[in-house]
Amino acid sequence: MPNTTPARSPSPAAPQAPAAPPSPDEGQAPARASVPAQAPGACDPRTRRRQAILSAGAVSLAIWVIAVPVGGVDLAVRTGGGVQHVGPVATVVSSVIAAVLGFAALALLERRTPKARKIWTALAAGCLLVSLLGPFGATSGAAMSVLASMHAAVAAVVIITARRTTRRAEPEAVPR
Numbered sequence: 001m002p003n004t005t006p007a008r009s010p011s012p013a014a015p016q017a018p019a020a021p022p023s024p025d026e027g028q029a030p031a032r033a034s035v036p037a038q039a040p041g042a043c044d045p046r047t048r049r050r051q052a053i054l055s056a057g058a059v060s061l062a063i064w065v066i067a068v069p070v071g072g073v074d075l076a077v078r079t080g081g082g083v084q085h086v087g088p089v090a091t092v093v094s095s096v097i098a099a100v101l102g103f104a105a106l107a108l109l110e111r112r113t114p115k116a117r118k119i120w121t122a123l124a125a126g127c128l129l130v131s132l133l134g135p136f137g138a139t140s141g142a143a144m145s146v147l148a149s150m151h152a153a154v155a156a157v158v159i160i161t162a163r164r165t166t167r168r169a170e171p172e173a174v175p176r
Contacts, residue, residue, distance in 0.1 A: 045165035052161035053099040056154045060095040063153060064088050067146040075146055077137040086147070095154045102127070102158045106166065117166040121159065128155040 043051070065088070067073040075086040102124060109116035128151065135147035 048161055048165050049103045052157055053096055053103065055161075056099040056157045057092040057096045059153045059157055060091045060150045061088055063146065063150050064091045067142075071142075073142045073146055074140065075143050076139045077134070077143070077147070078139060079137070083139060091150065095150070098131075098154060099158045103162065106162050110166065117163060120162060120166070124155065124159050124162070128152070128159075131155075 064075070064086075068075050068088075076083050077086065078084075102120075105123065106116065106120045109120050113119065131151045132148055135144045135151065138144035138147055
């Protein structure tokens with residue numbers, strides 16, 4: 001016949017000491033230090049730069065869509081002896097190429113100088129100013145405004161992302 005007596009719990013009068021964790025000497029691997037996790041949504045700089053390249057193409061395409069099919073602007077520029085219409089593919093491709101070249105220049109500067117952020121920002125601002133000469137060849141005031149806004153929007157995406165993903169130069173030690 002089986003034993004039907006209930007199991008006894010330890011007496012409250014006899015406290016038990018908590019079990020000590022096993023020491024590394026007992027053949028177990030030591031506990032690893034935990035690596036702090038990145039904040040939710042945080043990305044490494046290369047990922048953010050890739051996203052900015054795609055965003056540069058997307059923002060220029062969005063402006064083109066709003067201006068041309070929706071707004072009815074004839075987006076055309078004078079070139080040499082003719083007129084060239086600016087289409088969606090040219091808009092996206094030129095924006096992506098500009099962003100890739102910008103981030104490539106930044107990566108090169110980051111390897112060469114601790115002041116990469118400052119130098120690159122000045123170069124990017126200069127490139128934006130030069131690129132704004134292009135819209136002056138537009139066939140209408142509306143086309144000029146749309147092209148200038150595309151240049152400024154792409155530059156804003158690239159410059160802001162570059163500045164956020166580049167470390168500031170360490171202050172130089174001043175000799176006493």
